[in-house]
Amino acid sequence: MKRFLIPLGIFIVLVGFLAIGLKLDPREVPSPLIGKPAPDFKLALLSDPAKHLSPADLRGKVWLFNVWASWCASCREEHELMLELSKQGVVPIYAMDYKDQPGDAQAVLNRYGNPYVETVVDLDGRVGINYGVYGVPETYLIDRNGIIRFKLTGPLTPENLDKKILPLVKELQQ
Amino acid sequence: MRLWMIVLALWLPFVAMANEAKPVAEDPVTEQRMIKLSENLRCLVCQNESLAGSRAELAQDLRQEIREQMRAGKSDEQVVDYLTQRYGDFVLYKPPVKPLTWLLWFGPFALLIGAVGGLYAYIKRRGNRPVDEPLSEEEKKRVAALLGNNGNKS
Numbered sequence: 001m002k003r004f005l006i007p008l009g010i011f012i013v014l015v016g017f018l019a020i021g022l023k024l025d026p027r028e029v030p031s032p033l034i035g036k037p038a039p040d041f042k043l044a045l046l047s048d049p050a051k052h053l054s055p056a057d058l059r060g061k062v063w064l065f066n067v068w069a070s071w072c073a074s075c076r077e078e079h080e081l082m083l084e085l086s087k088q089g090v091v092p093i094y095a096m097d098y099k100d101q102p103g104d105a106q107a108v109l110n111r112y113g114n115p116y117v118e119t120v121v122d123l124d125g126r127v128g129i130n131y132g133v134y135g136v137p138e139t140y141l142i143d144r145n146g147i148i149r150f151k152l153t154g155p156l157t158p159e160n161l162d163k164k165i166l167p168l169v170k171e172l173q174q
Numbered sequence: 175m176r177l178w179m180i181v182l183a184l185w186l187p188f189v190a191m192a193n194e195a196k197p198v199a200e201d202p203v204t205e206q207r208m209i210k211l212s213e214n215l216r217c218l219v220c221q222n223e224s225l226a227g228s229r230a231e232l233a234q235d236l237r238q239e240i241r242e243q244m245r246a247g248k249s250d251e252q253v254v255d256y257l258t259q260r261y262g263d264f265v266l267y268k269p270p271v272k273p274l275t276w277l278l279w280f281g282p283f284a285l286l287i288g289a290v291g292g293l294y295a296y297i298k299r300r301g302n303r304p305v306d307e308p309l310s311e312e313e314k315k316r317v318a319a320l321l322g323n324n325g326n327k328s
Contacts (some may be wrong), residue, residue: 026221032262039175077313099231125235134218 031132031151036140039130043120053120062172064093065140067133067161071102075137078155079112086115095119098128098136143172204244211250213269
């Protein structure tokens, strides 16, 4: 009896590892930028290309930085929730239009509503590379001192908003 | 005349091919260096492809970035550092040895040593078993009983 317990034990441990492995999402790459200052940029605004915005302008604020594009389908998915979040007024959402035609992006905002305080335009994706963007949409939470505290890869959902982002926003705003 | 036409017809595909194979970059040395480096880097969009082989748009952008940095005189290590600062060790097909990756690097060897040790102990235990010892009277009786008393009563 005892000699069967050892293989059985090994089997159970193996099944445990495989079960955990199944649940892990290989697309979720941990960002090395968490806890580091948000990379600097100075980009033109979508609403007015003559004006520019950089992270330094937002010092003293806790803000969300949403990277999206008009060609990205899952960005449309999270759009409704972004609008809702911006209406609540808990945290300002700034956005970066990533490798996109500014006209197309403006058309999306005109048609579906604009949840963003401002949108900056990253035409060639250079700033995107500095932020480690590899699949839009991505959302960063940046604190008062300009430090990245959280990064979400993929669309915003009610679940990750309520469980992760909003509690962290509250904590950082205190 | 006819022969000429055949030769010309046969020649045509080569001409067409020659037009297609344009030089990859103005600077073949940098291009070679870039490809060699990016073969060891992972594309983040198509994760089973190397940065050298991927056609994903981000991979193209990153290759361009690597080219430019190399032209600017950066060393291979500096370029890799640039990428890991942004995308983490995940981009490296050969992850660095550090406490977080010790299990990854040394786990298989630990497992091998453990398995060899286990095998050695097992063999040793088996080897100690008495083989040549003659059967005792009690055992002989049991053998006879099991074999069904084929005449040979002792």
